[in-house]
Amino acid sequence: MSSPRVLAIVLAGGEGKRLMPLTADRAKPAVPFGGTYRLIDFALSNVANSRYLQIVVLTQYKSHSLDKHVSMTWRMSTMLGNYVTPVPAQQRVGKNWYLGSADAIYQSLNLIDDARPDIVVVVGADHVYRMDFSQMVDAHIASGAGCTVAGIRQPVGLSDQFGVIEVGEGADMGSTPRITAFREKPTDPTTIPGSPDEILASMGNYVFDADALVEAVTRDAADDSSKHDMGGDIVPDFVSRGSAAVYDFQRNDVPGATDRDRGYWRDVGTIDSYYEAHMDLTSALPVFNLYNDRWPILSQQRPLPPAKFVHGWHGRAGTAVDSIVAPGVVVSGATVEGSVLSTGVQAHSWSSVTDSVLLDGVQVGRHAAVRRAIIDKNVVVPEGARIGFDPDHDRARGFVVTPSGLTVVGKNAVVEP
Numbered sequence: 406m407s408s409p410r411v412l413a414i415v416l417a418g419g420e421g422k423r424l425m426p427l428t429a430d431r432a433k434p435a436v437p438f439g440g441t442y443r444l445i446d447f448a449l450s451n452v453a454n455s456r457y458l459q460i461v462v463l464t465q466y467k468s469h470s471l472d473k474h475v476s477m478t479w480r481m482s483t484m485l486g487n488y489v490t491p492v493p494a495q496q497r498v499g500k501n502w503y504l505g506s507a508d509a510i511y512q513s514l515n516l517i518d519d520a521r522p523d524i525v526v527v528v529g530a531d532h533v534y535r536m537d538f539s540q541m542v543d544a545h546i547a548s549g550a551g552c553t554v555a556g557i558r559q560p561v562g563l564s565d566q567f568g569v570i571e572v573g574e575g576a577d578m579g580s581t582p583r584i585t586a587f588r589e590k591p592t593d594p595t596t597i598p599g600s601p602d603e604i605l606a607s608m609g610n611y612v613f614d615a616d617a618l619v620e621a622v623t624r625d626a627a628d629d630s631s632k633h634d635m636g637g638d639i640v641p642d643f644v645s646r647g648s649a650a651v652y653d654f655q656r657n658d659v660p661g662a663t664d665r666d667r668g669y670w671r672d673v674g675t676i677d678s679y680y681e682a683h684m685d686l687t688s689a690l691p692v693f694n695l696y697n698d699r700w701p702i703l704s705q706q707r708p709l710p711p712a713k714f715v716h717g718w719h720g721r722a723g724t725a726v727d728s729i730v731a732p733g734v735v736v737s738g739a740t741v742e743g744s745v746l747s748t749g750v751q752a753h754s755w756s757s758v759t760d761s762v763l764l765d766g767v768q769v770g771r772h773a774a775v776r777r778a779i780i781d782k783n784v785v786v787p788e789g790a791r792i793g794f795d796p797d798h799d800r801a802r803g804f805v806v807t808p809s810g811l812t813v814v815g816k817n818a819v820v821e822p
């Protein structure tokens with residue numbers, strides 16, 4: 406296949422229960438990330454930068470803000486014209502919304518029919534990473550498999566969060582080897598030969614021969630015992646027929662990557678991993694470099710003024726160090742350290758924000774202090790309030806406190822002075 410026709414399907418229907426309260430009224434792929442992005446922007450940027458410009462986004466759960474974001478940011482973008490199409494659950498086939506991710510594809514088979522692709526690239530929408538899918542497509546075609554799964558090494562303790570891939574002893578990971586077994590989220594995983602602490606995890610990104618995908622999801626739809634899940638049902642089906650291969654993410658080389666951030670991939674499925682991925686952005690030499698303009702992460706550019714740092718009325722300087730500060734932010738006589746301030750955040754005199762993630766429009770009043778916290782959109786932290794210092798008090802106020810001690814303040818929370 407010299408230049409295959411490729412359709413990209415972005416699975417964006419995930420509920421994101423483990424990201425509550427951030428997913429209380431938005432789908433997981435619409436959760437804000439990194440000051441100016443939504444999670445889905447990473448998947449869509451990777452697909453677009455791979456020059457695959459026929460893209461459908463399958464949405465369902467609480468999809469209003471996601472549809473709005475995809476339509477406004479991606480559909481209207483000058484780069485992509487009308488190439489990105491959000492497709493809500495269509496209930497074309499029965500009265501159910503999509504059951505699982507494979508059913509989402511089954512219910513959208515008309516899109517594959519219309520696009521007549523040779524290859525379908527299916528990607529999840531809730532990871533932070535850079536990846537050139539064209540390199541994976543080339544490897545898929547060379548392997549002769551019907552399905553290729555992107556794989557990455559992960560600590561064995563996380564096996565119950567991932568599809569775990571097995572290849573035969575001595576398999577050459579540089580050559581897209583066949584998968585010998587695949588189990589979705591096992592608690593007793595088989596580790597990588599010679600690496601007892603690591604598993605080979607599925608990244609939830611797949612390349613299929615279009616005909617093989619259509620055949621597999623159609624057969625799956627008729628199987629009442631199936632959960633209609635890509636990882637749980639479709640991939641194991643290809644494996645059982647000897648037609649699934651693994652593409653080692655370590656082989657992927659994105660233009661402009663640094664030694665430090667090459668191979669970076671984070672599943673941000675939990676509050677703790679969402680927070681840690683933010684902290685990965687804030688250091689002087691970050692492990693994920695947002696500033697790689699050869700593989701830009703694209704997002705909505707609202708016409709906001711630049712960020713501003715001013716002395717407070719009492720003469721104290723407004724400062725931010727080891728932090729990411731988005732457009733429209735004003736830091737006035739406040740101290741910001743190790744934090745991510747999203748668009749339109751305002752921090753007022755004598756306040757401090759430390760090791761925290763503040764989403765759009767959060768207001769931090771005078772003398773307030775925020776520490777190791779995630780605060781959702783437009784929350785007002787009144788004068789003198791303290792968040793992230795006393796877990797019991799934070800819980801009593803209705804905030805979520807994670808086992809690792811992070812405080813999360815949901816979107817419509819009222820913070821008492």
Ligand code: ADQ
Binds near residue numbers: 609
């Ligand atoms: P999970 O992320 O747990 O594991 P899932 O919840 O199906 O699997 O989500 C995968 C992607 O599909 C996400 O982007 C989600 O938003 C989307 N999605 C889920 N249900 C959908 C639906 N009904 N309609 C449309 N989109 C839907 C998966 C794989 C594992 C792999 C991990 C990697 O199943 O094998 O290891 O991703 O994180």
